[in-house]
Amino acid sequence: MHANPSTRRRTPPRRRAVAGAALAAAVATVLAPVAAPGALAATPEAAQVTQVRQPSTIAVFRPSNGTWYFRGLGAVGYGLPGDVPVAGDYNGDRRVDLAVWRPSDGKWYIRGVAIVPWGLNGDIPVPRDYNGDGRVDLAVWRPSDGKWYIRGVATVPWGLNGDIPVPRDYNGDGRVDLAVFRPSNGTWYIRGIATVPYGLNGDIPVPRDYNGDNRADIGVWRPSTGIWYIRGISTVQWGRPGDIPVGGDFNGDNKADLAVFRPSDGRWYIRYVATVPWGLRGDIPLSTPARVAL
Ligand SMILES: [Ca+2]
Ligand SMILES: [Ca+2]
Ligand SMILES: [Ca+2]
Ligand SMILES: [Ca+2]
DSSP, X not given: OOOOTTOXXXXXXXXXXXXXXXXXXXXXXXXXXXOOOTTOXXXXXXXXXXXXXXXXXXXXXXXXXXXXXXXXXXXXXXXXXXXXXXXXXXXXXXXXXXXXXXXXXXXXXXXXXXXXXXXXXXXXXXXXXXXXXXXXXXXXXXXXXXXXXXXXXXXXXXXXXXXXXXXXXXXXXXXXXXXXXXTTTTEEEETTTEEEEOOOTTOEEOOBOSSSSSSOBOEEEETTTTEEEETTTEEEEOOOTTOEEOOOOSSSSSSOOOXXXXXXXTEEEETTTEEEEOOOTTOEEEOOOSOEEO
């Protein structure tokens, strides 16, 4: 049995108390039934599985010069300082397109594909293939109203200001599930599936499929200790304060690996796989499926 990260004695001092009534109201709101948007259809599982059979890329986006550096593939300038990297397969050709979302103008710049306004400054981009057509959909989660704005698919209220959006396929039905991690109470709210207390305020949610059953596993990485808590699977110390956890399957076995990027030495520490120098302090570490359109 692994340690329960919700153990109260480990609560960081910065954890804020939430008034009982307010919390109850918040939970009631977030659990309120939402009309199912019919457009959130099933994703062909084969398409997803095929994509993850190859090792993920090791890459960084460098905000200071707007350049992407893909290890073994090359470097491409695309984007500006302040942009949020949102690489994904937007046109359905099974190659990852370089893309950035620019908070200042709310536009998605998708290299070689399109420039599309979608979202407002303050939104959090959450691109995923929500309708299962093989193309990543433009989507933002808006903290101020807790709504998911998924272009051409649906607008769905799920979550509250302060939440961290964590959309994944948690039940393995091939559909991306809307979900948020709420730092204030360390709880995961997975729409239509479950409400799961797991983690503490200050933890970084790292939902991935760690055991290869094609379901995203709930997990958090704790910056203060470098410990990964993967629900029902393992508790492992990997990384240290200052590191940035990175998702990805770096050896192509269809299971997510524990990996961190260390800004202080520019190295990737991938457990059981490799230690790789790639990047500089200030870079944003990225990992994508192997096929990238450069
Ligand atoms: Ca889509
Ligand atoms: Ca699902
Ligand atoms: Ca899993
Ligand atoms: Ca792996």
